[in-house]
Amino acid sequence: MVAGRYIQGRHYEAAKAGVLMLTRSLAVDWARHGITVNAICPGIFETEPNKLWAQKNPEIIEAYVQTIPMGKLGDPEDLGALAVYLASDAARYMTGAALVIDGGYVCL
Template structure:
């Protein structure tokens, strides 16, 4: 068997939240290219359709579900819909997340706090609860990949909304805890911690605060931001048999930013 065969995902099925744009889209396309069929969840019908069409062009099946997993009731309903109509799920990527606000701790409202916690942490918990449980009951193992952030390790300079850093740190520890609990079921649970990537929100941030972005770039040893497609190979690795013995890890992909 070739070493490359261990990265193949033929016959597998992926569920990815926030899978139609940015980092999610690139991970979905990479995993489809490796052989898996894909269930996409997102809020925008147009981008969902576009990404689903691109997956089908690779010769894989794709299903698009429009919904907002940051709303706990919608998240639960989506998970149940997926399991009923598109299961079984072999790979789960909890990709939905974001900062969305630039508000200092002393001015942040409880409602704002809860919105960001639900977006980044509660959605991850609920998808793990339902999809992870189905993996346990099925008894054939599985792969769960949670998209955390280097912001779960450091406080970002010059921007508020610390609920984001808090949620991403919690995602990392939820990853470790679930990895310990589910290892006997042959379910691996790992986190990817991206640094600066030029996704649409960061492009908008760059337009609004060019000096801040310039300073951020200067602090990256590699000299520039990552591109969304850089995440695809790492997602394929963690989704495949090649990472069979890796669980509870938080894999940093940040061009060296957190080294300093």
């Protein structure tokens, strides 16, 4: 997790940190029941709200995209594929994990 370079206010990062600890706590609580709890940590994706934001703030989006090693915003379908994996039996032994899907942004 990184502090956002183009986000106004730090409440966003604080909330994300809280979600990660909630994920870990719930994973511990529910593991004995065979229930897994994991977090998907997305970067910026081409959602409808972000498309509108990009129209109003193209310079901010362009600067943000330049910091993503893959050089583009994420496709929402990529999030769906990860969610399907986590909901499948293939992820039955994964719990308490935070899976980052952001085009390499946090690697910087």
